[in-house]
Amino acid sequence: MPRRSYDQYCAIARTLDTVGDRWSLLIVRELLAGPLRYTDLFTDLPGISTDVLASRLRDLERDGVVSRRRLPPPGTGSAYELTERGGALLPVLGALAVWGGPSLGASAPTDAVRAHWFALPLLARLAPLAGDERGVMDVTLPDGTFHLRLGDAPPGTPVCGRGPSPTGSDASLTLDTATCLSLADGTLTATDALTAGTLTVTGEGPLAESLRKHATTATAVRN
Amino acid sequence: MPRRSYDQYCAIARTLDTVGDRWSLLIVRELLAGPLRYTDLFTDLPGISTDVLASRLRDLERDGVVSRRRLPPPGTGSAYELTERGGALLPVLGALAVWGGPSLGASAPTDAVRAHWFALPLLARLAPLAGDERGVMDVTLPDGTFHLRLGDAPPGTPVCGRGPSPTGSDASLTLDTATCLSLADGTLTATDALTAGTLTVTGEGPLAESLRKHATTATAVRN
DNA sequence: CGGCATCCGTGACGATACTG
DNA sequence: CAGTATCGTCACGGATGCCG
Numbered sequence: 001m002p003r004r005s006y007d008q009y010c011a012i013a014r015t016l017d018t019v020g021d022r023w024s025l026l027i028v029r030e031l032l033a034g035p036l037r038y039t040d041l042f043t044d045l046p047g048i049s050t051d052v053l054a055s056r057l058r059d060l061e062r063d064g065v066v067s068r069r070r071l072p073p074p075g076t077g078s079a080y081e082l083t084e085r086g087g088a089l090l091p092v093l094g095a096l097a098v099w100g101g102p103s104l105g106a107s108a109p110t111d112a113v114r115a116h117w118f119a120l121p122l123l124a125r126l127a128p129l130a131g132d133e134r135g136v137m138d139v140t141l142p143d144g145t146f147h148l149r150l151g152d153a154p155p156g157t158p159v160c161g162r163g164p165s166p167t168g169s170d171a172s173l174t175l176d177t178a179t180c181l182s183l184a185d186g187t188l189t190a191t192d193a194l195t196a197g198t199l200t201v202t203g204e205g206p207l208a209e210s211l212r213k214h215a216t217t218a219t220a221v222r223n
Numbered sequence: 224m225p226r227r228s229y230d231q232y233c234a235i236a237r238t239l240d241t242v243g244d245r246w247s248l249l250i251v252r253e254l255l256a257g258p259l260r261y262t263d264l265f266t267d268l269p270g271i272s273t274d275v276l277a278s279r280l281r282d283l284e285r286d287g288v289v290s291r292r293r294l295p296p297p298g299t300g301s302a303y304e305l306t307e308r309g310g311a312l313l314p315v316l317g318a319l320a321v322w323g324g325p326s327l328g329a330s331a332p333t334d335a336v337r338a339h340w341f342a343l344p345l346l347a348r349l350a351p352l353a354g355d356e357r358g359v360m361d362v363t364l365p366d367g368t369f370h371l372r373l374g375d376a377p378p379g380t381p382v383c384g385r386g387p388s389p390t391g392s393d394a395s396l397t398l399d400t401a402t403c404l405s406l407a408d409g410t411l412t413a414t415d416a417l418t419a420g421t422l423t424v425t426g427e428g429p430l431a432e433s434l435r436k437h438a439t440t441a442t443a444v445r446n
Numbered sequence: 447c448g449g450c451a452t453c454c455g456t457g458a459c460g461a462t463a464c465t466g
Numbered sequence: 467c468a469g470t471a472t473c474g475t476c477a478c479g480g481a482t483g484c485c486g
Contacts, residue, residue: 009330010340015323049460095315100238107232117233272479
């Protein structure tokens with residue numbers, strides 16, 4: 001909560017009091033992909049300044065959105081991670097990602113790019129296709145790889161992460177940049193991308209089967 | 224979009240470029256309840272300053288979130304209303320309202336209060352109970368009345384509004400402040416409130432029936 | 447009177463430098 | 467590595483003025 005509150009007895013205004021400050025929700029976006037140290041957070045938030053990052057982390061920790069944890073002996077320093085309440089911001093970021101998809105357009109030359117920034121938009125679009133299946137999915141784009149966790153998971157488990165899943169994956173997706181953009185802005189459904197072959201799913205488990213099933217049933221219905 | 228962009232090729236960052244400025248989403252919150260003139264907007268946004276309101280309205284209009292319309296002869300001046308794209312921010316505000324419910328707590332003495340600020344939290348909680356029924360519902364709290372539109376509606380139709388529905392309603396809800404708060408923070412489901420009788424539904428149409436049905440089936444299942 | 451524009455003080459932000 | 471210190475700039479909040 002910033003020094004300046006809206007002072008309105010309104011759930012929306014209260015949320016904005018807590019995470020409405022500049023950079024706050026982008027810090028949450030980064031931490032949804034797992035705990036990070038200060039410096040790593042700094043490098044994945046191009047444009048933030050060191051004092052603002054430190055100030056936001058302090059505010060978010062005080063408000064119970066973020067917690068700070070000493071790293072075990074192999075590592076040095078400490079890491080920041082989302083609390084359960086912080087992780088509950090996922091629907092907020094999902095809604096923001098869905099709304100912003102159509103206005104994403106082409107990347108400006110000045111834009112920073114990180115592959116895992118597509119994780120939340122894709123998660124919002126792919127979640128309906130997973131059915132009740134749970135599992136981890138590696139997603140490979142030309143610019144890099146990240147992983148998504150579909151279905152319910154124990155509280156505190158990151159819903160996505162940078163790079164391939166360190167614990168192995170139940171399915172692997174491969175898609176090109178254009179397909180990823182069309183999925184993100186809603187002009188292409190995952191089902192259509194599967195049918196067209198610009199999105200491929202590999203893997204043997206029930207999660208991979210469930211994803212593929214949607215393409216085949218959609219094709220069958222269409223014929 | 225503020226003068227300072229995040230310059231990140233990320234759907235979330237792009238959304239925040241457009242509506243992440245202070246007061247922007249609260250302006251959208253107000254306009255979701257229907258078109259308003261500058262002065263009315265000003266009085267329902269306690270704490271905003273005149274120049275900031277004017278500046279935000281200019282930015283939102285330029286970005287296609289808000290449009291300005293001359294009022295027909297009976298009225299004077301002009302009114303601001305959401306574009307279709309602006310109305311698509313409803314899921315964002317719904318998610319913000321759901322997250323902020325638990326932290327709403329008691330109202331501080333300095334808090335401004337408006338009855339219709341509970342419209343979006345209640346809409347997010349009641350929408351699942353309406354099933355596929357569509358219609359308008361008047362909601363009466365001790366502090367005032369507002370109305371909600373359930374189900375799909377033509378683009379541009381406000382999803383809620385101040386006071387009772389001017390076009391008549393398909394159902395009427397009455398609840399006290401404590402029940403409203405419990406619904407907003409998620410500690411009480413609408414089904415339980417119906418069963419307990421602290422939330423009453425009157426009306427004869429299918430929407431009212433659908434709402435009441437949820438309470439009786441839940442009771443039946445529980446026995 | 448509605449709809450802003452202007453002025454001004456304060457504080458937030460951004461960039462860089464520096465320290466434990 | 468993980469911030470704090472410093473400083474210039476700009477956005478915000480409050481008040482007032484202008485103009486149809």
